[in-house]
Amino acid sequence: MRREPPKTAADYAPLAFPALMLIVFFVVPFSIMIAVSFFKRDPAGFYKPAFVFDNYARFLSAFFGEVLGFSLMLAVTVAACCIVIAFPFTYLLTRRPRRVQTLWLVGLLSVLSLSEVIIGFAWSTLLSRTAGITNLLVAIGLMDQPVALLPTFGAVLTGMVYQALPYTILVLYPALVRLDPTLTEAARTLGASPVRAFFNVTVPALRNTIVATLIMVFVFALGSYLLPQILGRPRHWTLSVLITDQAIYQSNMPFAAAMAVFLVLISLSLVGLTLLVGRRENAA
């Protein structure tokens, strides 16, 4: 088969439907959202066309700064926790027999696909007074009576790490599974212990992968909107929660849109950074 540039209209035809769908239902909505972020709020309906910067100006408030700071801090913490747990785990997993890997991947995908609602519900149950793990601690005599472990920051963090961990593992998996095993074997023949070889050879070899994964998990964690509501207090709410809240309950679409545009800019610059890191890795 000669792979050649399309020439006739028929050659372009397969592109028509996908291009139409993606433009009409992704590019246009996205553009509308950007436009709405400059509109005025209309208490009676959704919004009124205008061109004002009021919605962006509201970012300058202390409240907003606090939410933004908390969101970023939370996402960074989640990403760091996930990498620390996932990297050695994924490394060990890729060294297991194929059957074991497949089994784990099925499990990880099943957890990853779980609705945030279900994850929130499951953790709220696990951390609850009546059905939570503290009952277990009471049963073995470590505690006097069961207590509720939520709503707390710890609960939000645990839930979000739970949500992001399978994602982290699956992002790391391709890079680690392709890692040349002779690399560590060479270090071993030179007298390094397995743990030393892991930290001296494997980790530095994949430094860029780790950075890229960190950023991707960070963006993923930024998107969490239900867990902070279910497992935390209002002061644990993130930008995503705030956007939902403004759009749905405060009926302030323009402000929600402005926040969303802002979040896109943060995410996009980080994704761009990931690509840059990835490109340098390929070039090296």
Next chain:
Amino acid sequence: MNMLRRLYFIAVALFLAAPLIVVAGVSVNEKQDLTFPPRGFSLAWYAQIFTDPEWRAALFHSLILAVCSAALAVLIALPLAWFLWRRIAPWANIFQVLGLAPFILPPVITALGFLSFWATLGVFGQFFTAIVSHAIFFVTLPLVTLSLGFASIDRSLVEAAATMGADDRTVARTVVLPLILPYLISGYAFAFVLSLNEYIIAYMTIGFTTETLPIKIFNALRYGYTPTMASVSVFFVAVAALVFGSIARFGDIRRLLGAMASEDN
């Protein structure tokens, strides 16, 4: 070292399974209590998913949404992936980026985009809007699996078919389609399972008029506890495990997730 590794694996497994075990436990409570370990044993809460009209309606909506949106996502992804594989057209990669973007950005952004779009069109709240929105949101999954699938086709197979007299259409029907089918099915399956579980986009498009299962669970959660939430959750985990298990059984899940084919030989 082996001992350490085993402990580590067990710890991760326990962390991932613990909430699900507790949910499975509370789902078989005999009374409508949130207690663990469960008191008594009953599968009544599972039956409720199908007998209670509200839960059944939510299940029905979720299934329709997932079946249709995954199909639409595949219909968008298939010609696009085929075109990118068949033709040299670097500019067309922009559509691939558009296909990947909704999935990489925080979902609330895509959701808000759809909300403003459907509201502007004046069809806000109609069921089909959720189908289209989910299809666009999840088009990434079949696009990725199909691109992988096309990349895995040895181009000399296509050339061989041409030397034996097959034109483009015949090649597509007799060689490309059979080889791409496993990737098409897994792309559909990924999109199906994730659509079934998706909350925020469904909520922002049809949340005020229709309940899907995740919306129903969340709404129920705000007004107190009912064990049906637990049984539905277990039901979801089971569906996901079943689907991904089948993909692993009949396809190569490691490859789909990025392990190279060459080291499989």
Next chain:
Amino acid sequence: MSGLSINAITKRFGDFAAVDDVTLAVPHGSFVCLLGPSGCGKTTLLRMIAGLEEPSAGAIVLDGEDITTLPTHKRSLGMVFQSLALFPHLTVGDNIAYALRIRGAPKQDQRKRVEELLSMIHLSGFADRPVTKLSGGQRQRVAIARALALSPKLFLLDEPLSALDAKLREAMQVELRQLQQRLGITTIVVTHDQREAMTMADLVVVMGKGKILQAAPPIEIYRKPADAFVADFIGITNLLPVETDGAGRSSVLGAAVPELACPSGTTKATISIRPEDVRLTTPGRGTLDGTVTFVRDLGGTIETFVEAGGMTITAVATPRERPDVQVGQTVGVLLPAENCVVVKS
């Protein structure tokens, strides 16, 4: 005209000419090997014949019909790919029947033809096996049978035997040649293995840097290489500098070779002499004397490396023919003038 003729074909990729103004006539029923190192353009030339690459210039004519722009699927040809390109989703029988099936041939005709071809490649009864369960040699044969299913006018093979181990490859070369002679089909094989080319071809086409360096029957290529590159590429050879004085007397490495005639007007040239033509004798009785630096005794043949006049000359002989020599010994090296070929360097 019957057969295939390639007229001034050129293929450019950007500034690089992979195939550069190649002209070649392939008579009907002949077996041609395109031979050359990797990157010499032989595969590109074959792919243009198959219609898998579009020529930048020139024409390809098959049995009097210009097929230069005809799409691949309309050319009547069978091709075996380097990767074999067997359809992994089809059985052996369905692979072989593919060309018939897409033309809508009746089921029983397909089955009959598959049976015929399977018995031709000694794989009767394999029709229902998946191709993935075959050995390398069996896959090879299935690929050949599949390409021949429609009795094409032209049979093209791109490095068909490269995936096989050495022994199997030699056996398949003989089998392929015998099959081609039985069917009388015009065949073009791309290979980088000169032994393979010598075994099978009526006509060997040596290519280098996109051009044909020499096209001739195998033994002629071996005995009368057109230039130093061809001489060196086909088999093992000694390339030695030769000088001619005003009176037409030639000397190799400073030693006179009385009967060697160089083209008139040249003062410096290169000669190619095959190792089996170099003879070893007692010091002083040969063309020049040298020191033995290494002896490779392969049992059936013995290769002797002799350093003489600043170069290493290789001589090959059977154990019976050759005097017993040791490393370090001084020997006479005899270069018979009738075996020296003057080549362009």
